[in-house]
Amino acid sequence: MNTTRSVLYVGLPASGKTTFLALLYRAIVANGAGPLQLGTYQDDREHVNDVAKRLARCEEALRTLTDHDEQLALSLSVEGEGMFLRIPDLSGERWSHVIEDRRWSVELDRAVAEATGFVLFVHSGGVDPDPLIDDVEHGTDALMGAAATDAEAHGASVGEAHDVVRTRGTQVALVDLIQLIARRRGPRALRLAIIASAWDLKPETLTPNEWLAEDLPLLDQFLAANASPIESDVWGVSAQGGDFSDPAQREELLRQDVVGRAIVIAGNGDECTIAAPMEWALRIT
Amino acid sequence: VTDAANEGATGDVAVGSNDVGADVVAEEASESMPTEVVLDSGDAALTLEEAGVLAAELGATIIVVAGAQAVGKTTMAVTLWGQFLHGAFAEFRFAGSRSLDAFDQRQFAARLSSGNAHPETRRTEDEDLRLLHLRIATPDGALADLMPSDIKGEFFEDVINGRAVVPGLQELVARADKVVVAIDGAKIASLVDRASATFEAEQLIGGLTEPGWVHPDAPVLVLLTKHDLVCELETEAWYDGEADRLVTFAQRRGLTAVSSAKVRARPIAAGFEDLLRWMHAPVHRGTTIPADEPPTIRVFAAGVMA
Numbered sequence: 001m002n003t004t005r006s007v008l009y010v011g012l013p014a015s016g017k018t019t020f021l022a023l024l025y026r027a028i029v030a031n032g033a034g035p036l037q038l039g040t041y042q043d044d045r046e047h048v049n050d051v052a053k054r055l056a057r058c059e060e061a062l063r064t065l066t067d068h069d070e071q072l073a074l075s076l077s078v079e080g081e082g083m084f085l086r087i088p089d090l091s092g093e094r095w096s097h098v099i100e101d102r103r104w105s106v107e108l109d110r111a112v113a114e115a116t117g118f119v120l121f122v123h124s125g126g127v128d129p130d131p132l133i134d135d136v137e138h139g140t141d142a143l144m145g146a147a148a149t150d151a152e153a154h155g156a157s158v159g160e161a162h163d164v165v166r167t168r169g170t171q172v173a174l175v176d177l178i179q180l181i182a183r184r185r186g187p188r189a190l191r192l193a194i195i196a197s198a199w200d201l202k203p204e205t206l207t208p209n210e211w212l213a214e215d216l217p218l219l220d221q222f223l224a225a226n227a228s229p230i231e232s233d234v235w236g237v238s239a240q241g242g243d244f245s246d247p248a249q250r251e252e253l254l255r256q257d258v259v260g261r262a263i264v265i266a267g268n269g270d271e272c273t274i275a276a277p278m279e280w281a282l283r284i285t
Numbered sequence: 286v287t288d289a290a291n292e293g294a295t296g297d298v299a300v301g302s303n304d305v306g307a308d309v310v311a312e313e314a315s316e317s318m319p320t321e322v323v324l325d326s327g328d329a330a331l332t333l334e335e336a337g338v339l340a341a342e343l344g345a346t347i348i349v350v351a352g353a354q355a356v357g358k359t360t361m362a363v364t365l366w367g368q369f370l371h372g373a374f375a376e377f378r379f380a381g382s383r384s385l386d387a388f389d390q391r392q393f394a395a396r397l398s399s400g401n402a403h404p405e406t407r408r409t410e411d412e413d414l415r416l417l418h419l420r421i422a423t424p425d426g427a428l429a430d431l432m433p434s435d436i437k438g439e440f441f442e443d444v445i446n447g448r449a450v451v452p453g454l455q456e457l458v459a460r461a462d463k464v465v466v467a468i469d470g471a472k473i474a475s476l477v478d479r480a481s482a483t484f485e486a487e488q489l490i491g492g493l494t495e496p497g498w499v500h501p502d503a504p505v506l507v508l509l510t511k512h513d514l515v516c517e518l519e520t521e522a523w524y525d526g527e528a529d530r531l532v533t534f535a536q537r538r539g540l541t542a543v544s545s546a547k548v549r550a551r552p553i554a555a556g557f558e559d560l561l562r563w564m565h566a567p568v569h570r571g572t573t574i575p576a577d578e579p580p581t582i583r584v585f586a587a588g589v590m591a
Contacts, residue, residue, distance in 0.1 A: 098324070099386075102323065102324045102325055102326065102327040102386070103321045103322060103323045103324055104321065104322055104324065105320060105321055105322070106318075106319060106320060106321065106322055109322040130396050130397070130398050131396065131397050132367070132392075132395050132396055132397070132404060133395060133396065133397050133399075133401060133402075133403065133404045134395070134404055134551050134552045134553070136397055137552065138552055138553065164398070164399055164400045166389075166390060166393045166398075166399075167398045168389055169370070169389075171370070172370075172385065172389050175381075175385060176385050176386060176389075179381060179382075179385065180324050180325075183324075184324075213372075217369075217370065217371060217372040217373075218369055218370050218379055221369060221372070221373060221378040221379040221380070221422075222379055222380065222381060224378060224422075225378045225379065225380035225381070225420075225421075225422035225426075225428070226380060226381065
């Protein structure tokens with residue numbers, strides 16, 4: 001008899017959730033996901049086939065629409081045991097709305113309460129520190145230049161604060177989301193795999209643990225201080241294996257195996273399998 | 286039509302959608318069953334009722350931050366929280382906040398993304414008495430919950446002037462584990478305003494130490510804000526003398542644990558390590574509470590204050 005387990009992918013827009021979903025599906029079908037093996041070809045796989053096709057063609061994943069709830073729902077065989085795995089492909093906008101509106105649908109509420117595990121996606125090169133004006137004013141001239149660019153990126157012109165919509169720094173938004181999820185879970189433990197996506201952009205000497213402490217110090221402290229109710233671990237993942245927008249890189253990547261070109265690095269810097277974060281979130285390891 | 290059907294199926298009420306059809310489906314659905322779950326009150330700080338429940342649940346330290354308008358009370362609390370955005374602070378780690386969005390909202394005007402040319406903190410205009418919440422972890426992993434108040438200065442000016450105070454303020458002050466009396470460094474730096482600033486602080490301490498207000502054993506901190514504006518040695522020396530006088534005055538009024546400190550939030554925050562240690566330090570209450578203690582004090586502590 002199959003046990004049903006669900007994993008919720010959490011993250012802000014463009015954090016790599018759908019691309020990793022596509023990679024995981026490809027790996028499962030190709031027997032490249034360790035103990036996670038496809039149990040049957042009878043499940044509805046249209047959505048994951050679509051996103052997996054784009055990954056194989058080295059095309060960026062299409063943005064998941066806020067009001068379309070697609071999912072990966074597969075019957076698996078895990079070390080001889082049947083498992084029905086459900087991973088809703090929730091859009092980043094949906095999670096952004098949760099932070100802004102302080103509410104979520106009853107379906108998401110139920111999914112949060114019942115999930116076996118959670119995977120939090122963060123674009124490793126897209127962390128917005130949302131700096132203080134004072135921090136910038138006391139920086140170097142070079143930083144001043146960067147600050148001006150940053151202000152423009154936020155849609156604001158310095159000196160004009162009217163009608164500027166509040167943005168949140170990435171780490172504040174993520175801690176906010178995790179707190180909301182943890183509070184909904186109550187005493188039930190929260191198992192959280194953190195995936196730093198686009199890891200191919202980071203220096204090889206940097207470990208995911210170091211990245212978390214350096215780029216998201218508030219989140220790092222929060223997780224360390226709450227290690228008992230919130231079990232967490234971090235991986236650096238490049239589901240694409242490189243930059244699809246670079247024609248030369250794309251051509252090289254197209255020649256490689258879709259699963260084989262992906263990069264997955266454990267928190268301590270060791271290479272590991274594509275399924276490692278999912279195995280951990282599902283408590284298989 | 287397809288979008289509307291999907292919207293209704295997910296149970297999400299027109300979030301992020303401009304589709305009129307989706308609104309209709311959601312409204313029809315909401316008549317029979319709830320479609321959304323409200324998570325919290327967002328950027329508003331905690332109400333007295335919420336704070337009372339939380340304080341009872343967590344054993345939080347309630348810290349009333351008192352002072353006149355624009356003295357820097359909110360900036361103080363937000364700057365303290367903001368230190369953790371860069372990593373562990375003093376010997377503590379950030380462990381959570383039930384008012385995270387409130388902290389973030391209050392800091393926004395000081396961030397580059399606000400578009401402001403100069404950092405600001407939005408004035409507290411809330412007519413309610415509210416508190417913020419900051420959970421910290423000590424090096425040995427113990428958790429501590431701090432709840433500084435975020436109350437507009439006008440309400441404390443009523444105390445300074447001996448006017449009737451807003452309902453709940455006396456009860457909150459009486460329940461407070463600690464009290465900060467904030468003095469505006471900008472006024473201390475002004476030869477014209479400095480005497481009035483410390484005179485107001487004296488009046489505030491006097492009002493807060495009337496029977497039924499601050500517990501005699503509650504630590505009280507006379508805190509100079511905007512210390513960066515106090516530049517001249519003569520001014521600093523004058524203020525130090527006044528701070529000593531205010532501490533002595535508070536002790537004469539029956540308070541057993543009075544001290545003074547200075548902080549500056551800008552341009553680079555300073556003095557907040559000691560402030561956080563003061564907030565975190567355990568409170569020893571040996572003094573018997575007067576028999577005529579207002580009953581609402583106990584009600585607040587039990588977490589059911591209306």
